[in-house]
Amino acid sequence: MFAKTTAVDPFDLVIFGGTGDLARRKILPALYRRFCAGQFREGARIIGAARADLGTRGYRAFVAEALREAAAEEAGDAAALDAFLATLDYVSLDARGDRGWPELAAKLTEDRVRACFFSVGPSLFAPLAERLRRHGIVTDRTRIVVEKPFGHDLDSARALNATLAAHFHERQIFRIDHYLGKETVQNLMAVRFGNMLFEPLWNSLFVDHVQITVAEAVGVRGRGEYYDRAGAMRDMVQNHLMQLLCLIAMEPPSKFDPDAVRDEKLKVIRALDPVQPHHIVRGQYVAAPGRDEPGYREEVGNPRSTTETYVALKVGISNWRWAGTPIYLRTGKRLVARSSVINVVFKHAPHSIFGEDAGQHANILSIRLQPNEGITLQVTIKEPGPGGIRLIDVPLDMTFAEALGPEGAHHPDAYERLVVDVLRGNQTLFMRGDEVEAAWAWTDPIIEGWESRGDVPKPYEVGSTGPTDAELLMRRDNRRWLGIRP
Incomplete structure (x- = not known):
């Protein structure tokens, strides 16, 4: 029932920032799980690179501890852990200078894939790219992985793309966005383009509206300095929510090919309408009575901050498929629950034969990204019982953990899939440079607009569903947000 794991050819993977938080929590556990799954052939090597003077032995001890925290179940296999640690090497280097670079170059193997993961702050992307080229590390089989943020605005994104293009081919x-590596996001494409049931209905004739929600229960969690400069619009909407919107709205590509998929996503971004001021809601969380979580300003130590931690938008797409069908986006921190879901709300039946007492009922396709990944289709049926016909809505549920059994419940983490795609050279789930720039070109006027108007975010309490203005945004259209459920 499930595809077999296919091993990738031997490779050298260099993790710049190999002792950082992202490497510790995500990248190294992902590599270890793929190693345990038998996806790495003998000879694969992982090289940590950072400023700390650890040495290979010290780095292996660091990684072992990280895996015991982030991948405790798998790390309990002592033999597998020792075998994985044996693939690790380390070099201490200066990203802005020349220290350590000759040593790194000497550790790399000729004639194999060289993947360089930039698990560092964006200010180091350009220096790393330049030094990789200067020290002869770049070959035709070298690939770089760049984490977001991809710039702070359109101008900085263009400058970053130009710098990377000076040293690497596209x-x-x-450009990694871990949301695209989630199992349910990829299943969205399978549901749309692999089933005749949905695609004929996937347009403005049958879809009333779409809601895309990415809700977080946590605050900024140590990212206060970065987040206070970025805000929810730059941190979430310009990348994560934009990618989900593209997958929902894109035309069927001619084939499941990296450029074919990304061409269609780019068309969606370029077709987005400018967002009107009355279609934007910004919010900032404040402390709630009876709860011990601080408000945003207290958390970041900036009592006058006007950075938004919540954004809701009404978005239109000017093309034949979606003209007239709004897409509502919302994302926020410190909300009532952690939940990422796409709800495709279909139109009501044009005429009800059951009378007014039956009420209005709509089919809703819900794609849950996290937690409890799965897909649910809400359909209308007769409520069981004697007497007249009373209609109720019930879900046809395909929760992966239930529908696919134990193997379906333990599908790979997003980083596992994306790292393996890098090693294979498959860019389908990664963003192209022109795609990033188009997203900023749409986002920048929204940010510039509220800055020029001096808009102040609306307060909302920790543990709520967001500011009340977001509810009003939907009520003006005689619609309502679907609930945020864990």
């Missing part, structure tokens, strides 16, 4: 640059 086919060598992998």
Whole structure:
């Protein structure tokens, strides 16, 4: 029932920022799980690179501890852990200078894939790219993985793309958005383009509206300095929510090919209408009575901050498929629950034969990204019992953990899939440079607009569903947000 794991050819993977938080929590556990799954052939090597003077032995001890925290179940296999640690090497280097670079170059193997993961702050992307080229590390089989943020606005994104393009071909640059590696996001494409049931209905004739929600229960969690400069619009909407919107709205590509998929996503971004001021809601969380979580300003130590921690938008797409069908986006921190879901709300039946007492009922396709990944289709049926016909809505549920059994419940983490795609050279789930720039070109006027108007975010309490203005945004259209459920 499930595809077999296919091993990738031997490779050298360099993790710049190999002792950082992202490497510790995500990248190294992902690599270890793929190693345990038998996806790495003998000879694969992982090289940590950072400023700390650890040495290979010290780095292996660091990684072992990280895996015991982030991948405790798998790390309990002592033999597997020792075998994985044996693939690790380490070099201490200066990202802005020349210290350590000759040593790194000497550790790399000729004639194999060289993947360089930039698990560092964006200010180091350009220096790393330049030094990789200067020290002869770049070959035709070298690939770089760049984490977000991809710039702070359109101008900085263009400058970053130009710098990377000076040292690498576009086919060598992998701009990672971990949302695209989630199992349910990829299943969205399978549901749309692999089933005749949905695609004929996937347009403004049958879809009333779409809601895309990415709700977080946590605050900024140590990212206060960065987040206070970025805000929810730059941190979430410009990348994560934009990618989900594209997958929902894109035309069927001619084939499941990296450029074919990304061409269609780019068309969606370029078709987005400018967002009107009355279609934007910004919010900032404040402390709630009876709860011990601080408000945003207290958490970041900036009592006058006007950075938004919540954004809701009404978005229109000017093309034949979606003209007239709004897409509502919302994302926020410190909300009532952690939940990422796409709800495709279909129109009501044009005429009800059951009378007014039956009420209005709509089919809703819900794609849950996290937690409890799965897909649910809400359909209308007769409520069981004697007497007249009373209609109720019930879900046809495909929760992966239930529908696919134990194997379906333990599908790979997003980083596992994306790292393996890098090693294979498959860019389908990664963003292209022109796609990033188009997203900023749409986002920048929204940010510039509220800055020029001096808009102040609306307060909302920790543990709520967001500011009341977001509810009003929907009520003006005689619609309502679907609930945020864990």
